[in-house]
Amino acid sequence: MxxxxxxxxxxxxxxxxxxxxxxxxxxxxxxxxxxxxxxxxxxxxxxxxxxxxxxxxxxxxxxxxxxxxxxxxxxxxxxxxxxxxxxxxxxxxxxxxxxxxxxxxxxxxxxxxxxxxxxxxxxxxxxxxxxxxxxxxxxxxxxxxxTEPLACVVRAARKSRVTFGQSVTVIGAGPIGNLHVQLLRNIGVAPIIVTDINQSRLLMAKESGADIAVPPHRLKEAVLTATQGRGTDMVIECVGDSTLYAEALEVMRKGGHLAAFGLTGPDDEIDINIVQMILQENSIKGSVAGIGEDMHDALTLLTHHRIKTSPFxxxxxxxxxxxxxxxxxxxxxxxxxxxxxx
Ligand SMILES: [Zn+2]
Ligand SMILES: [Zn+2]
Structure with a gap:
């Protein structure tokens, strides 16, 4: 029965x-x-x-x-x-x-x-x-x-080996973008630059710890100004919009790393200039879920109050x-x- x-x-x-x-x-x-x-x-x-x-x-x-x-x-x-x-x-x-x-x-x-x-x-x-x-x-x-959404963010940070003193651009200030910002702040990343089309989400990103939060049309200028014209060490795409990858690559420094995070459509593709990728030693890496140690680490961060949970x-x-x-x-x-x- x-x-x-x-x-x-x-x-x-x-x-x-x-x-x-x-x-x-x-x-x-x-x-x-x-x-x-x-x-x-x-x-x-x-x-x-x-x-x-x-x-x-x-x-x-x-x-x-x-x-x-x-x-x-x-x-x-x-x-x-x-x-x-x-x-x-x-x-x-x-x-x-x-x-x-x-x-x-x-x-x-x-x-x-x-x-x-x-x-x-x-x-x-x-x-x-x-x-x-x-x-x-x-x-x-x-x-x-x-725990699970934070674990996905933990995994992306682990896979991209982002560390203190590096600069990061976060594209998209939704729940995941804001968790990225908080984790990056914990890691000691600076500056953290966030873009989103929604003004109230940009304000949230500032509260989450973003140094700079700007709408997309101001992103490139903001990144170049904040990084002496180089671009950030890393860019995280959290929207899942393949058309945003071109501008993501524009604000990444030579030798930088692009973290593909937002889930795009199954057939979405991007154009990449391969010789530029080779000559500049750029990298791109996907991450799809939090698993195993990511879950444990996310839970540890939450229970030790390293993440401000009130916005969520x-x-x-x-x-x-x-x-x-x-x-x-x-x-x-x-x-x-x-x-x-x-
Ligand atoms: Zn989820
Ligand atoms: Zn198996």
Missing amino acids: TTAMRAAVLERPGKFKVGAVDRPQPRLDEALIRIDRTGICGTDIHIFHGRYAAEFLPMIPGHEFTGRIAELGPHVKGWEIGQQVVVDMNIGCTTCYWCRRNEVLNCPDMQQMGINIDGAFAEYIAVPARLLIAAPENTPSEILAL TGAEFPLDDIQTAFDTFADRPDDLKTQIVM
Whole structure:
């Protein structure tokens, strides 16, 4: 006999159905999590509009979640019922070439909660116990639900090896852009220059720690002035708009690094002058998710108050109103992060 739970199933692009579904049963090595809350990610918005992972619908999206252990499979050791946790959403096969090299994100059989298997806009989720991360009991769930988006940002910084004293341009001051700014500030990056088309988001970027925040038409001049005409050591594209790469490269110094972060359309391409890339020894690197150590490090930064979380909390909808939360998302640019409360 299966028990029911409430969940938001995205039946087709643009249409959620909130209602009773079968509650997942934890397998031998799994934990059942009673979810407290789940953040809405830019990726969820892409899924909602049918621009990403549409082939997996109907499905329960949601991957930025936190909750408490409700049940443990018989083979799971070292965890307790009621313990507060966050969860690494990326399930590798554990045995392929990439999983063995700790490059799980390239595992051909990788499953991601809320992307290609059911996720966390629901009361419960069953997850492999090896992906659990213990969260301090006294850290509120609205902060813990920021672990996954911050982990993505941590990974980008790690992959690009950005370090203190370097200068960085951040393109896009949405939730991810603002998390980048805060992390870069922690690292000791200077100056941090941010651009966005939205004026209130530029103000938020300043509050997050940006030294300079300007609209796109003023970016090049601002960067060149701040860097003695060189351009910044690194540029992070957080919008996911391939047409912005040309200007990203324009504000990057010779020998600089471009971090491709914002998810573009599946067929979007950019023009790169290869000889310039070679002669200037420029580099470009993508990063797609927070995983493993990124999740642990993000949680550490959050629980030790290295990230100012107030800009990312407060916009909440109950699970029953998830359709409204998604329908109104674009009209609420000042809500940097929206969370669904179960
Ligand atoms: Zn996310
Ligand atoms: Zn694998």
